[in-house]
Amino acid sequence: MDFLRPAGWEEALAAKAEHPTAVPIAGGTDLMVEINFDHRRPEYLMDLNRIVELGEWEVGEDTVRLGPSVPYSRIMEHLRAELPGLALASHTVASPQIRNRGGVGGNLGTASPAGDAHPALLAAGAEVEVESVRGSRRIPIDDFYTGVKRNALAEDELIKWIHIRKADGPQQFSKVGTRNAMVIAVCAFGLALHPATRTVRTGIGSAAPTPVRAREAEEFLTAALDEGGCWENGRAVPPAVARQFAELAAGACNPIDDVRGSAKYRRHAVTVMARRTLGWTWDEFRGVRRDDNGSARCA
């Protein structure tokens, strides 16, 4: 094994081009487990911690440009207003020690369907900017996950930035596990209301081979909210609409039975989380509007 220690981004790209098998390491919270247990013995380890800008972020007008190595603990602390869904998801990652090291770049690089950041990125809307010596490109988050622990990165590419749309409305994240700390998701659900475009977006974790959006559920809810004039009148979502949304969300899942939970349980849990996160976000949206009329239904 060789330990590559690029001091800067260009050097890292050159090293990755020269050694396509090099495995990037930043927080190490996934990779070191595999090495400790001898499940993986990469030919080259490439430490990205020396590249300062990968641990930085910039809040722009419409998006946050997030460095892939920004630890989850910093996202929780500094980006709660701009990226509420991702901040909530970050808070559920493992433990303080892990959140101090791990970042979104690792979640994306590993591309496990159980990565906690994925549902929040899908719901908020994001693009992954990747680069190689050949040039750079932006991959929409919807096209990034290509299979179980597979992503759209070419072998010479590294993740440079994650461009995440700033929240224009309430966002929520919900995760099912056997305890609060140190737990891998049995399944997870992210929901973002986008009042600016009068749309909703979702993200589901650990309930399909890749993280997925529940597109049918999004389209149904977007239409139902529109028809009911809900964005204007700010009334409560009718229970029948919430139920239908939740069932359509479960329909987007393609889960497996495994040690963490059965497929049936996962579908059921996604139904419950979809309904709850809709309630939470919609209540927050109505609260923001300050004209709530709790008893009235919008359709």
Next chain:
Amino acid sequence: MRVNLTVNGRPQQADDVWEGESLLYVLRERLGLPGSKNACEQGECGSCTVRLDGVPVCSCLVAAGQAEGRDVVTVEGLAVHAEQRAAGACGTGTCGTGLDEARRWQALPPPAEGAPAAQPGQPVALAPIQQAFIDAGAVQCGFCTPGLLVAADELLERNADPSDADIREALSGNLCRCTGYEKILDAVRLAAARAQAATAGQGA
């Protein structure tokens, strides 16, 4: 490969380090500091918790090469670290805990009231959090204790008056299979209360 890093305030060098080796292995097997414990090797248990540039991390998940040039505090250096923090920044250049001292580290009883502070390089009493763990009965088999001490000390460094929820959250990455955690929570509350009483006593 060779790794240069600062451990407990002193520059150290580890040779013949395998590239896939963890910081924990370097600390225990190459520098002879077995205070940080090796249990799960997957970041689940927190017994290998150290400060890396001030931040609590699982040293089993830090590749040794990533620690090059970085600053590490282990449980062996915790008493000196806490003392220097209380006294303000170290300006003498002789602060920290050497490897030999760390290997031979033994707790001294707490200093008598009004006794002069220990000189740099001299053995020091337990860190307040260590003394609180003993007084509260928070140590049973002791295997999780070093990681818990490092995590709890860091909590009190940034939050002098933590709520129970703060304590639970800060220690949520450290597993203890003996105590049921209640005594550990007691110990952190005790250390916080003592620090506040001491501050109040100084009229600050």
